[in-house]
Amino acid sequence: MNALTKQAASFSESMIPQCLENAAMDPTLFDTYGVKRGLRDKAGNGVVAGLTNISDVSAYWFDEQGNKHPQEGKLSYRGYNINDLVNGFVREKRFGFEETTYLLLFSKLPDEKELAEFTELLASLRRLPTNFVRDVIMKASGKDIMNSMTRSVLTLGSYDDTLNDTSLSNVLRQCLMLISEFPMLAVYGYRAYSHYERNKSLYIHRPDMSLSTAENILRMLRPDKKFTKLEALVLDIALVLHMEHGGGNNSTFTTRVVTSSGSDTYSVMAAALCSLKGPKHGGANIKVQQMMKDLKKHVKDTSDVDEIVFYLSQLLNKEAFDKKGLIYGMGHAVYSVSDPRAQIFKGFVKDLAEEKGLMDDYQLYSNVEQLAVDLISKRRTIYKGVCANVDFYSGFVYSMLGIPEELFTPLFAMARIVGWSAHRMEELITGDKIIRPAYKPLSTQKEYIDLHNRP
Numbered sequence: 001m002n003a004l005t006k007q008a009a010s011f012s013e014s015m016i017p018q019c020l021e022n023a024a025m026d027p028t029l030f031d032t033y034g035v036k037r038g039l040r041d042k043a044g045n046g047v048v049a050g051l052t053n054i055s056d057v058s059a060y061w062f063d064e065q066g067n068k069h070p071q072e073g074k075l076s077y078r079g080y081n082i083n084d085l086v087n088g089f090v091r092e093k094r095f096g097f098e099e100t101t102y103l104l105l106f107s108k109l110p111d112e113k114e115l116a117e118f119t120e121l122l123a124s125l126r127r128l129p130t131n132f133v134r135d136v137i138m139k140a141s142g143k144d145i146m147n148s149m150t151r152s153v154l155t156l157g158s159y160d161d162t163l164n165d166t167s168l169s170n171v172l173r174q175c176l177m178l179i180s181e182f183p184m185l186a187v188y189g190y191r192a193y194s195h196y197e198r199n200k201s202l203y204i205h206r207p208d209m210s211l212s213t214a215e216n217i218l219r220m221l222r223p224d225k226k227f228t229k230l231e232a233l234v235l236d237i238a239l240v241l242h243m244e245h246g247g248g249n250n251s252t253f254t255t256r257v258v259t260s261s262g263s264d265t266y267s268v269m270a271a272a273l274c275s276l277k278g279p280k281h282g283g284a285n286i287k288v289q290q291m292m293k294d295l296k297k298h299v300k301d302t303s304d305v306d307e308i309v310f311y312l313s314q315l316l317n318k319e320a321f322d323k324k325g326l327i328y329g330m331g332h333a334v335y336s337v338s339d340p341r342a343q344i345f346k347g348f349v350k351d352l353a354e355e356k357g358l359m360d361d362y363q364l365y366s367n368v369e370q371l372a373v374d375l376i377s378k379r380r381t382i383y384k385g386v387c388a389n390v391d392f393y394s395g396f397v398y399s400m401l402g403i404p405e406e407l408f409t410p411l412f413a414m415a416r417i418v419g420w421s422a423h424r425m426e427e428l429i430t431g432d433k434i435i436r437p438a439y440k441p442l443s444t445q446k447e448y449i450d451l452h453n454r455p
């Protein structure tokens, strides 16, 4: 910290008591005025803010009297159950990212010709403007690859002659280009960081047009460009599982909010990236990994359930790890009994762990999952129930693929940009109204006091 930053830090520190005092509000006022904190009621029902054809996230069934009952979570993309989609391309030993992108954007499963043409188009768009890596990505590199991607996305806007044209065809073109470019922005951002900040050799591998998105991510990341088909297939499934999750998740809602103001595609995607990196949303995958490392440091015998319970209780008491009171990878704004994506992950995590000789780690994750459900349910007021979410096992999978922690959330972004694109298009086609909720003001009117008369 330099002297100026220190001065700003000490001023900020000194002002916090005043900020706390002036921002304080009686929490019962939320109920008094019928304000739903987090835009959800206490039972977890979200305020309905829009209509969507893109996906369906459900966690309840309703009886004849209209009463709600929690059930296993279900997710469908454009009406197709996520399990059927994944089983479909896995059965045929194909990659699913390109096919699912087509489905989410155009609302239909592509036939063979459409898929081949679309895959080729995405491959041909995997290129950055001349010298972009040197002039943008290599400059002021940092550990936070989500921030590096956000900066790159905004800068790509300045290379686009029709930046502010929000006609559908222009927006779709911009989205397709960004879907293809995201893996390069992330991996090259990581390469720059690892060279300049961690003294590693610098290499920038160009993507190969004949390879799928998942294969290219591994090719660009690995020093020797080598990977196995199984590794690429596993990464591909992980991408498909992260592609879309309704209009209400924080980053997609951000996409729709910023789109509704008429802003350009680059600004919208930058805003979505900023939302996704939060540790309560997509950033949870890094937190899970760090939390598990911290657990291993503090729990002497990781097969001892009592010791694990003690550590997890410390997490909930804000006494361990980042002291936020959260067990990362657990809980969800919608799902109650289960998150279908975590279930799918768990299935192949076990096989991969067996293959890599990491069954002790698998058992530890599995124990933490079970114990955390029990502890959170007892220690927090959760009306809908709690379960492991998509982020609980994803980091474990990525680490088994040798992917560095810094790229966990960027991988989420490489997938979710497809959902964001579909929602941007849907908002432009069907919304056409600026999103603007209301806040109940609690302040009272005050008389202005001249500077020299203030107490």
Ligand SMILES: CC(=O)SCCNC(=O)CCNC(=O)[C@H](O)C(C)(C)COP(=O)(O)OP(=O)(O)OC[C@H]1O[C@@H](n2cnc3c(N)ncnc32)[C@H](O)[C@@H]1OP(=O)(O)O
Residues within 6 Å of the ligand: 038, 044, 279, 280, 281, 282, 284, 316, 325, 326, 327, 328, 329, 330, 331, 332, 333, 334, 376, 380, 381, 382, 383, 384, 385, 386, 389, 390, 391
């Ligand atoms: C891709 C994704 O975004 S998936 C989510 C990834 N995020 C995480 O894994 C972070 C950990 N989990 C959480 O923070 C939360 O479960 C969220 C943000 C995902 C959902 O939050 P909410 O919708 O508020 O959950 P819910 O209404 O069920 O929470 C009820 C209470 O349980 C607490 N709770 C929920 N999950 C957890 C958790 N994992 N650890 C500790 N407490 C929790 C909430 O903080 C809340 O407490 P409060 O009433 O004192 O505020």
Ligand SMILES: O=C([O-])CC(=O)C(=O)O
Residues within 6 Å of the ligand: 244, 245, 246, 248, 249, 250, 332, 333, 334, 389, 390
């Ligand atoms: O739906 C949510 O709130 C969070 C989530 O799981 C996602 O965005 O994938």
